Structure formats: structure tokens, C-alpha cells
Amino acid sequence: MTVPPDAVTLRGDLGPAPLRVILLGTAAGPYPVAGRQGCASAVVVGDRVYLVDAGYGTVRKYAQSGLALRDLAAVFVTHLHSDHVVDLFSLFLLGWGPANAGVVAPVDVYGPGPEPGGAAGISGLVAGCLSAFGQDIAVRERTSTRPPLAKLVRTHELAVPAGEVLVHEDDRVRVTARAVPHPPLHLALGFRFETEHGVVAFSGDTARSDAVGELAADADLLVHEAMEPGFYRELGYSDQLLDFLAASHTAPADVGRLAAAAGARCVALSHVGPADPRHLSDEAWARRVRPHYSGRIVVGHDLTQLAPQAVQGGTS
Known part of the structure; x- marks a missing residue:
């Protein structure tokens, strides 16, 4: 079979x-595959990322998306x-x-705190990377005028939220989070x-969850794992x-059911497994969702760009 090409330019609502x-990477992991990179998405509001x-x-x-790292305002880790x-740390390093046009101002990084038993949270992860790459950073x-790297990564550890909680707010965006089920982790988040x-x-990584439905209520776009x-x-x-996969991930038919119940106007499948596009075609993914959802369906590929306000009320 021919190896699927790597996306190098934007596609979609251009x-x-x-x-x-922008769906930067759309593969479920952790194993690398041809044709899709690891999970990441950019929400671009004006000139802020x-x-x-x-x-x-x-x-x-x-x-490759054309975004500048100097415009990165915050990172949200599910x-x-x-x-x-x-x-994550490579963005800064x-x-x-x-x-x-690199990072020169502090960037807020939000993510789970430590797991019970002592596994590091988002602050520990960043601190460990700063130490591990200490020689390079020093x-x-x-030898340059760049600002101290440690001051540019401003971590915020999130506890298990009770209901929906405000995580970040500025003049462009208001971001809230809910806990979603992704066992055996103590905390995984949707935003x-x-x-x-x-x-x-x-959605983040999750089994079918009412928490995701509440986050997606009347949304213009729901980006959901499948x-x-x-x-x-x-x-x-x-x-x-x-059984373990079913308890921690969502089948595409259930993505359709959840998106319909939430009233989301468009659903984009990302973090898809199988990730290799040779194993399941876009048409096959959409066929699993369509019987349960009448809105626009986008099967995510790397560098797919969507303009949510442009699809309000639309179907495909």
C-alpha cells in the first residue's frame, strides 16, 4: 500500500x-503513523492563538499552518x-x-495537577523539561538577547472541577473546562x-459523556475524539x-448522538483511531456518524482549517 502523504498546507475553510x-494534528496515539501527526488544535481569534x-x-x-509563535497566548492540555x-516543551525550546517571530512574552499553560500517587502534573512536566534541557537553555x-525561558512558560495546575469551571478569560475568549471520563487517569479535561x-x-480523550454534551451545548463546532x-x-x-478502550474512548456513532443532543452545528472528528487513513476512509468515518447527526461532519486531517461562524445552520 502507498504510504499516505504528510499534510504540508492548509485545507478546508480557507x-x-x-x-x-486549525486541526494541526489528528491522530490517536501513542504510536506514530503515516498520514497524521499527534493531537493538537489551534483556536485562532483574530491574530491571537x-x-x-x-x-x-x-x-x-x-x-506549516502559517501561525507565528509570538501570537501564542495560551495552551490548554486535556x-x-x-x-x-x-x-509541549518543544514549542518553547x-x-x-x-x-x-518566536515566543517572547509569557504564555499561560493550563493542565491537570499531579495524579494521586505522585505522578507529576503540568508544572512538574515543565520543570522537568527545564532541568533536562538545562545545558542547551543556558x-x-x-549567547543571545532572548528572555529567560523559565519565565515564558506560566503553568496553572487544574484540580478536578465540580461542574463547569472558568479556566481563562481575556478580551478575545472565555474558556471553561469540565472533567471527562478517561480512566484510569484521575483527571482528563474537555474545554x-x-x-x-x-x-x-x-472533548479531549473521553468515553461518551454528558460533560462533553454540556460543553458543546449549542456550539458552532465540536471537535471530538473518535x-x-x-x-x-x-x-x-x-x-x-x-472493554478498556470502550471505557475511555468514544465510538463515532456515539459522537453523532452526542453532537445531535448538544445541538452542535458542526462536528469534527479528531484524535481518530485508527489514525492511518489507509485503515478507514473519510467516507467510512462519516457513515458511522451520519445516521445519528444531521449537521456538518468533518473528518479531521492535519492542517484542516474550519471557520465555525461560517457553518452556522449548515449541513453536509
Whole structure:
């Protein structure tokens, strides 16, 4: 079979829009595959960028999208599995300083706190990376005028929210979060972005959940994970492993049911498993959602751009 090409340019709703969502990476993980990179999405409000997750390949896709790292205002991490955070520190380590329109002002990074038992939260992850790359950081700070890197990554650890909680608010966006079920993790998060131009919700990694439905209520766009259990059953996964996947991920038919119940006007499938496009076509993904949802369906590929306010009331 021919290896699927890597996306290098934007596709989708390419006209000018005050609110855009770019699916930078759309693969479920953690194993790398051809044709899709790790999970990451950019919410672009005017000239300001808000990033959701940073899986493998995020730095490259961010650059290919045409976005500038100097415009990165905040990062929202749904959970600390490697396929969602492995490129988080690389955004700063590789994109730091005035050269190439890099990061020069503090960026807020929101994510779960430590797990019970002591596994590090988002602050510990960043602190560990600062220590691990200490030699490189010291050289660059000593030989250039770039600001101290540690002061540019401003972490905020989130506890288990009771209901929907406000996470971030500025003059462009209001972001709230809810806990979603992604066992065995103590905390995984979904997010809702409210702007004057439209509302976008992100499920994060989750089983079908009323919490996601509440985040996506009357949203212009819902970006939802999708995992097709039949594919993994055919691979010979054990019943125990299939039960685990069902308890922590959402089948595409259930994505359709949830989006319809929430009144979301468009649903985009991202963090798709199987991630390799040779294993399940876009048409096959859409066929699983369509019987349960009448709005616009987008099967996510890397560098797909969506303009949520442009699809209000639309179907496809």
C-alpha cells in the first residue's frame, strides 16, 4: 500500500474569518503513523492563538499552518498522556526568542495537577523539561538577547472541577473546562471556548459523556475524539482491552448522538483511531456518524482549517 502523504498546507475553510480552528494534528496515539501527526488544535481569534494539546509533530504543523509563535497566548492540555504533550516543551525550546517571530512574552499553560500517587502534573512536566534541557537553555540565554525561558512558560495546575469551571478569560475568549471520563487517569479535561464570533468545544480523550454534551451545548463546532472499536476487534485485541478502550474512548456513532443532543452545528472528528487513513476512509468515518447527526461532519486531517461562524445552520 502507498504510504499516505504528510499534510504540508492548509485545507478546508480557507476564506478570511475572525474565528478559525486549525486541526494541526489528528491522530490517536501513542504510536506514530503515516498520514497524521499527534493531537493538537489551534483556536485562532483574530491574530491571537490558543492551543489545545501538543502531540508529536505539533511544532512542525504549527509552522506549516502559517501561525507565528509570538501570537501564542495560551495552551490548554486535556491530559498528560504522551500523545497530547510530547511536543509541549518543544514549542518553547525551539520557538523561543525574537528570531522567526518566536515566543517572547509569557504564555499561560493550563493542565491537570499531579495524579494521586505522585505522578507529576503540568508544572512538574515543565520543570522537568527545564532541568533536562538545562545545558542547551543556558547556552542560548548566555549567547543571545532572548528572555529567560523559565519565565515564558506560566503553568496553572487544574484540580478536578465540580461542574463547569472558568479556566481563562481575556478580551478575545472565555474558556471553561469540565472533567471527562478517561480512566484510569484521575483527571482528563474537555474545554469550551466562547468568543463573540462563535463557540468551539473540545472533548479531549473521553468515553461518551454528558460533560462533553454540556460543553458543546449549542456550539458552532465540536471537535471530538473518535475510536472505531470494530477495527481493533479485527486486529484480535482481547475482550479485556476492548472493554478498556470502550471505557475511555468514544465510538463515532456515539459522537453523532452526542453532537445531535448538544445541538452542535458542526462536528469534527479528531484524535481518530485508527489514525492511518489507509485503515478507514473519510467516507467510512462519516457513515458511522451520519445516521445519528444531521449537521456538518468533518473528518479531521492535519492542517484542516474550519471557520465555525461560517457553518452556522449548515449541513453536509
